[in-house]
Amino acid sequence: MDAIINIYKEKGFTSHDVVAKARGILKQRKIGHTGTLDPNATGVLPICVGEATKIVSYLSDLDKSYEAEVILGAYTTTEDSTGEIVESFPVNVTNDQILNVLKSFLGEYNQIPPMYSAIKINGQKLYELARQNIIIDRPSRKVKIFDLLQTQPFNNKTNTFKIKVTCSKGTYIRTLCTDIGHKLACGAYMGELIRTRVGNFDIKDSITLSELEKHKLDLSKYLISLESMFLQYPKIIIDKNLNKFLYNGNPLTINIDAIENAFFRVYDYLDHFVGLYKWKNNKLVVEKKFFRDNI
Numbered sequence: 001m002d003a004i005i006n007i008y009k010e011k012g013f014t015s016h017d018v019v020a021k022a023r024g025i026l027k028q029r030k031i032g033h034t035g036t037l038d039p040n041a042t043g044v045l046p047i048c049v050g051e052a053t054k055i056v057s058y059l060s061d062l063d064k065s066y067e068a069e070v071i072l073g074a075y076t077t078t079e080d081s082t083g084e085i086v087e088s089f090p091v092n093v094t095n096d097q098i099l100n101v102l103k104s105f106l107g108e109y110n111q112i113p114p115m116y117s118a119i120k121i122n123g124q125k126l127y128e129l130a131r132q133n134i135i136i137d138r139p140s141r142k143v144k145i146f147d148l149l150q151t152q153p154f155n156n157k158t159n160t161f162k163i164k165v166t167c168s169k170g171t172y173i174r175t176l177c178t179d180i181g182h183k184l185a186c187g188a189y190m191g192e193l194i195r196t197r198v199g200n201f202d203i204k205d206s207i208t209l210s211e212l213e214k215h216k217l218d219l220s221k222y223l224i225s226l227e228s229m230f231l232q233y234p235k236i237i238i239d240k241n242l243n244k245f246l247y248n249g250n251p252l253t254i255n256i257d258a259i260e261n262a263f264f265r266v267y268d269y270l271d272h273f274v275g276l277y278k279w280k281n282n283k284l285v286v287e288k289k290f291f292r293d294n295i
Contacts, residue, residue: 111175
């Protein structure tokens with residue numbers, strides 16, 4: 001099994017839990033997830049099985065969409081509702097003020113990752129330090145907010161509103177909520193969080209672990225092929241006499257009209273997908289090869 005499966009992560013599971021349970025269900029050791037989702041969060045968590053684990057980093061780099069609840073009036077240790085409140089404020093804002101602040105986050109901005117995160121600094125994960133009540137300076141990282149909409153207006157009884165965010169990799173929605181609170185001068189933290197999309201993987205097409213277990217004997221309609229991740233690149237089927245060089249990972253000399261560093265999906269002479277290649281110095285050079293065995 002060499003494919004991607006669009007899993008719906010349910011509340012209470014860590015991303016590692018999902019991988020561990022999928023290994024047991026599918027009887028496959030080689031499985032990886034494509035980006036950590038907090039235990040209390042739900043939504044899209046694509047997993048890569050077999051040779052598809054080679055594109056985990058590629059999928060982790062994709063843009064993502066989320067729906068989140070913003071709770072005004074306080075900051076917490078974790079920047080979400082699972083943490084302890086460290087400072088509270090009165091809330092005197094209007095919905096128009098909130099909308100103006102949301103607009104200000106569109107585009108690139110420098111975000112400081114939360115202490116409760118898996119980022120490593122000097123070889124140690126931040127959340128390990130946070131659990132020891134050790135707070136250290138973290139370098140800011142440039143992230144990009146492509147779209148930020150209010151999906152539920154401000155409720156002054158609960159001090160909450162909801163947002164939909166489309167953002168670049170590495171964006172912490174918890175931190176975005178906290179930063180919104182800074183700009184509103186009344187504090188904020190994140191409540192519920194749902195990841196609705198990772199690249200082309202949409203929540204409406206995802207399946208739960210229980211559904212994976214139920215359909216494990218016939219997963220054909222849930223398996224997303226490796227080659228479908230690269231359909232934006234032209235396809236090349238190589239001649240039979242180059243098949244050995246192809247599977248050995250050698251550069252391929254073929255007669256095509258291509259620009260330097262252009263990418264191609266390369267198939268063997270039997271039309272089996274082998275990998276992603278780059279046109280370099282008038283040859284096709286391996287960029288990402290998935291299958292080693294000569295079919």
